[in-house]
Amino acid sequence: MAKFLFVYRNDSERPCEQPSPEEMQTIMAKWGEWFQQVGEGIVNGGDALMPTGKTVRGSTVTDGPLIEAKELVGGFSILQADTYDQAVEYAKTCPIIENGGSVEVRELAGFDEKGG
DSSP states (O other): OEEEEEEEEEEETTTTOOOOOHHHHHHHHHHHHHHHHHHEEEEEEEEEOSSSSSSEEEEEEESSSTTTTTEEEEEEEEEEEHHHHHHHHHHHHHHOOOOOEEOOOHHHHHOOOOOO
């Protein structure tokens, strides 16, 4: 089985309102249901990313995600699947899609594997 990085993205121009506690419970329940649906395909559930960050280019350090980005990376997971097509099918059912977000699916090269 191959491993795939799922990069979760949201439109940077969409209003970023903090969900209410009830809305957050609903969102987290949908993610929990999706993780259960994918089952053993989940290698690492990953995490959401805070909206702040640093960009380092040589000796220059700037605050925040890239301003010119039209989409902001909101989080990641690592899944395993038999084929790229299967990984894409998992991505199509991801809860972020329901809210206008997207999932970038990238196969991992496997350099971290022992003996490889």
